[in-house]
Amino acid sequence: MDAASRRRAASALNRLGLGARDGELAQLGDAPGWALAQTRRPAAELGVFDGLPDSLGYLRKEARLAQERRAFVRREAGRPVPVGKDGKPVNPLLRLYVQTFGADLRREASARWHLAARTGTPFAERLVRFWSNHFAVSVDKGPARLYAAPMEREAIRPHVHGRFFDMLLAVEQHPAMLRYLDQAQSVGPDSVLAERADRRLARRADGRPARRLGLNENLAREIMELHTLGVGARYTQRDVTQFARALTGWSLPFPRELERGGVERAFRFRPFAHEPGPVTVLGKVYDQPGEDQARAILADFAVHPATAQHLAAELATHLVSDVPPADLVRHMAQAYLAAGGLLPALYAALLEHPATWAAEARKFRTPQDLLYAGLRAGGIDPGDRPQPWEGLLMRLGQPTFMPRSPAGYTDIAGDWIAPDALWKRVQAAEALAERIPRTGLDPRALAAAVLGPQLRTGTGLALRRAEAPEQALALLLACPEFQWRV
Amino acid sequence: MTTRREFLRLMGYSAAAAATLTLWPGITRAATGGDTRLLVLMLRGGLDGLHALPPYGDPGYAQLRGPLALSPSGATAEDGPALRLDATFALHPALTFARQLYQRGQLLPIPAAAPPYWGRSHFEAQDCVENGTAVPDGAQTGWLNRAIAALPGVRGLAVSTVMPLMMRGSVPVATWTPPLPLRVNPILLQRLEPLYAEDARLAAAFADALAGDGASAAPSAGTGEPGAMSAAMGNHVMGDRRRAGPALRGKVKAMGSGGRLPQLMQAAGTFMARPEGPRIGFVEDYGWDTHANQAAILARKLKELDHALSGFAQAAQPVWARTALVVVTEFGRTARINGTNGTDHGTGGVLWLAGGAVAGGHVGGLWPGMRPHQLYQDRDIHATIDFRSVFKGLLAAHMGVSESALATRVFPGSAALPPLGGLLRAA
Incomplete structure (x- = not known):
């Protein structure tokens, strides 16, 4: 192997991949080809996720735990707080949580460490984790804690080699994101649900100011700013609010719906919470009914030139340089748009560009x-x-x-x-x-x-x-x- | 750009009403001599100023805030009665130490404050708060580092694993977080030293990590022993580790509970109280983005903040009289609550000054009111104070940074924005 090929092979394993294992470098001939091949099929999973619950399974466990907690509180009311070996009081509800989910959380974490350590498709795995971080969910927000790892498995992995829109939709409808960015409770101010709640409040006698159901624009804003268009794109507060209206109704099954049975997905559209009527986002009117309205907006965001630019710059920054050459980013964005939002086109454009293999490339x-x-x-x-x-x-x-x-x-x-x-x-x-x-x-x-x-x-x-x-x-x-x- | 006078007219203030508000005249020199301390605490996520410093006396407040409204005369499901400060403002019930400070004249809340950037992105707003300009990519360095650069001999400390933007720049600044309880082989350090010295980008930081213990890092390095702790934080900045170490170790050990922020603030106080310690510090915290279920979250977070303030005050006791602390967040939140008992990203928020050097005991700034026509874009508290004028006021009077340095280097292009006076106890 000549010096240039050796240099590229080391870059492929250490900069694009997760780090070389003993023996890999010697075997790697065509570095760009090695990486390109990994962008065309799913990242290896090596069976590490076998037997883990899916998000719906976690939702059901969570609903059962809530029941157990209520029963526990009823049963234990008035009894002294138990004390642990160290003499400190034990929070029995926390113990219940750990008993229920501790093993799952450990296995989820362990699976990712094993995959990172052993995968033979490290570039594909790196892309998985790049997108996972692009659609970041932070588990210090309690309600999202169980769902961050399943979101990577369910919404990111299946789409890393496909269309960005499919990944975007899967993420924004995942319990992790719906909870992390407070979408699950967002209600259209003129929706059936809000009007019903208003009538109930009007009948309240105590005269205290009461909560109105309404919009929460957190998810709408972060989709535009972080997930798609990017903060530099030209949109206004009005666009955010309009998009937030379209997103109302995007929610997940309630515990009592899970108990009743018949629930097959961890996503649920609630027509009664949806704000009726058309919305205008980035100058375009969307008058689709129900769930389709926000879906249509996401479909347009996914192939918007600002999104192409944003994703290209982020990926090039991740893999090539803290300040990637403008020409590389432009090349990637164009390829992505030309391919109608197919992610492999974005990756291929990066891999074929000389800047990716230049001596200055360094992270x-x-x-x-x-x-x-x-x-x-x-x-x-x-x-x-x-x-x-x-x-x-x-x-x-x-x-x-x-x-x-x-x-x-x-x-x-x-x-x-x-x-x-x-x-x-x-x-x-x-x-x-x-x-x-x-x-x-x-x-x-x-x-x-x-x-x-x-x-x-x-x-x-x-x-x-x-x-x-x-x-x-x-x-x-x-x-x-x-x-x-x- | 609206001038202050136009703004007041716009907001419906008469000249007389404006005169009763705290519009400070020039700068007064601090009464604290030369060896002052300044700590910036950044609360990332956007603290809701209307919840921490409820303007219960404002006619628009209770109506817009509904079930989240706090007042000294009533309690809500999550919270007891708010702690009354004056006829308009109160403190959240969890802020009991802050109220003590207020009563001692050592807390100065400034509501309706914002960075010059009025968009509603966390990340852009944080960048502006930290880079000290009006645009997110206005500078690649932080104003606090540029302030240190203007103060020869002054050292800085960031209580953070990685260098926050506000502290990034030409002057090397120490970082510190609680140490890893692991040993480090001193010979390994010895071998690594020349390798890092050849790496232009890493050399200085690595040398800093070793400094103090140098290549002969004490065998206890990294074990949580005093030598290790100071080695891990680059103790050349921290002065004599042998004297200061044990005290800190005792403190850190005692900090078992109460959240991460009190622990970090107590550590910052301990470092900054040392005679040769860092005079300028930075601490950050997360988790203030309360889009839903705000009352419960802020009851917990504000309690942590209150413990953090008391922890710092206690640890920094020897220098407290010479200390000013600024608590800053990237934006305030919407005046109205949203549909999920929380609030969304807004504009004007609250900036807090605290410390023995601060002229507190009243609410500062210029309250724009929260009747619908007084809101910014019918949604947020209209910001009446630019953060930079407060930062400039502090750096000028408290740290002695020259006005020309402030206007050109620390906050470039801010010459038209005068430093606020009256923030500190007069000489």
């Missing part, structure tokens, strides 16, 4: 990607307990599914480079190095195998001087070129 690993790369380089089995990994990510500033903002996590170097952050990376490297299987391991050969031409002379020298394999491995994972993806 800094986020903490999450650093740990993934460490697991892959070291051939570490993440094991069944995801807690230590999740805890490590939390301390590194990137807890899984918890960006605390619908904008998701940043991937810009300046946001992650700081003294304390680098210190913690060294600590993480040591923690990872301790888990690397030692049998027959030559750290210097491993460094050459995963970094290839990216390995610098000084690091090679330091590896040779390391006094123990463990220290050499920590050095490999902590060295500057392992933090960068070139």
Whole structure:
């Protein structure tokens, strides 16, 4: 293999993928072709999600838990609060929650660690996680907690290789997003439901001001600003409000509907909550009935030039450079529009553009990607307990599914480079190095195998001087070129 | 651009009414000598100023707020009676320490304040609050870093895993978060040092991480021992770790409960109280975006904020008399509640100043009112104070940044916006 091909292969594995595993670099010939092939079929799942409940299953469990909690409160009312081994009072309701969902949450988390560590289609997997972060849901919002991981499985994975509109629709109708951005309760101010509620309120005798059912524009705004058009696009507060009206009625099944049976989807359109009448968004009138109104708006957003520009810039920033060349972004946006919003066209345009393979292309690993790369380089089995990994990510500033903002996590170097952050990376490297299987391991050969031409002379020298394999491995994972993806 | 006078006319104020409001004259020098402290606490997500500082005396308030309305004379399902400040304003019932500060003249709430950006995007608004300009990409550095650059010898600290935009810039600033309870092999650090020194982008940050302990990082580094803690935060900024470490360790250990913000604020207070400690600090918090079920969420969050203030005040006790704290959020929220017992993104919000150096004990700013015709776009509190005028006032009087530096470098293009005076106790 010539030097240029070797350089491209290392870039494909380390910058586009999740980090090279031992042996992969030597086998990879045509780097763009390797990546392109992964954009045409679903990311491998390796069976890691087998047996996990789907969102509807979680909704049913949640409804049952609510019943149990009510029964528990009735039964335990007046009794003393139980005390744990440490002498501190135990919250019995929290314990019920953990009993119900603890194992599921651990398995969901564990599945993602295993996939990141073992997948043979790391570029496809990287794209999954890119879109997952594009449509960020933050699990510090309690009602969304159970659904972030299922949303990635149900709404992102099936569509990464398809049409953006299909992914957009699946996400915006997913319980995770409907709850995270407060859509589930948004009610049209002139809907049947709101008028009924008003009549009830009018009959109230106590004269206290009461809650009116009405709009919540959170989801509408973030769809326009973050999911599709981008904040630079020309839309107004009026467009947001009009779109929010069209979205009313997009909701999920209530517990009592689940108990009654016959529910087949975790999404439910509620005609009575829907604001009747046409809306005007970006100058176009939408007069479709019911659910179709917001769906038609999403379909237009999905292929809007502003969306193409926004998605292209975000993906190029994620994979190529903090400041991607304008020509690359333009090329990607044009290809996306020409293909009518097909995502593989967007990826192919990125892969065929010289900027993607240029010497200047360089990104800094986020903490999450650093740990993934460490697991892959070291051939570490993440094991069944995801807690230590999740805890490590939390301390590194990137807890899984918890960006605390619908904008998701940043991937810009300046946001992650700081003294304390680098210190913690060294600590993480040591923690990872301790888990690397030692049998027959030559750290210097491993460094050459995963970094290839990216390995610098000084690091090679330091590896040779390391006094123990463990220290050499920590050095490999902590060295500057392992933090960068070139 | 509307001038202040036009604005008042527009809002239906008579000259006499305006005169009774706090329109501060020039800058007065702070009474606190040179060694002052300034901490910025940023609440991301958009704190609802109308809930934290309810204008219960405003004729429009109860009507627009419905079941979320708070007042000193009544309690709601979630909250007790609000804590009365004056005939118009009260504090949310969870803000009991804040009320004590107010009574001591050390809390100055400024309602109807906003950054110069009046769009309603979290991210654009936060960028403007942090970069100190009127547009989201107006600067790639933060005004707090540019202020430090104008103050030779002053050190900064961001209590944050990664550098927030407000603290990014040419002056190196330390970051700190509670440490990882892991050991670090000092020899590994020794080996890594020259490798990082060759990396132009990472060299300075890595050197900072090592500084103090240097290449001979104490064997206890990273174990949660005092040496480790200061090493992890780049203790060259923090002064003598041997003296200060144990006190902090005691504090951090004692912070088991009460949320993350009180812990971070207490740590910030401990660092900033040191004689050679950072004089300018930054702390951030999340979770203020209350689109639904606002009363319960804010009851919890405001309690945390109150504990954070008292935790900081306690930890920073030695320098409290010389300290000013600013609590800032990217925007206020809609005057009306939405359909889900919450509020959506708005404009004018509340800015809080607190500390021994602050001339508080009254509500500052210019209250535009919340009758329908007084609202901005029939929806938000009309902002009457530009954040930058408050920041400039503090940096000038409290930290001694020159007005020319403020107008050109710290807040570029803000020469027409005078620093607010009267924020600090006069000499």
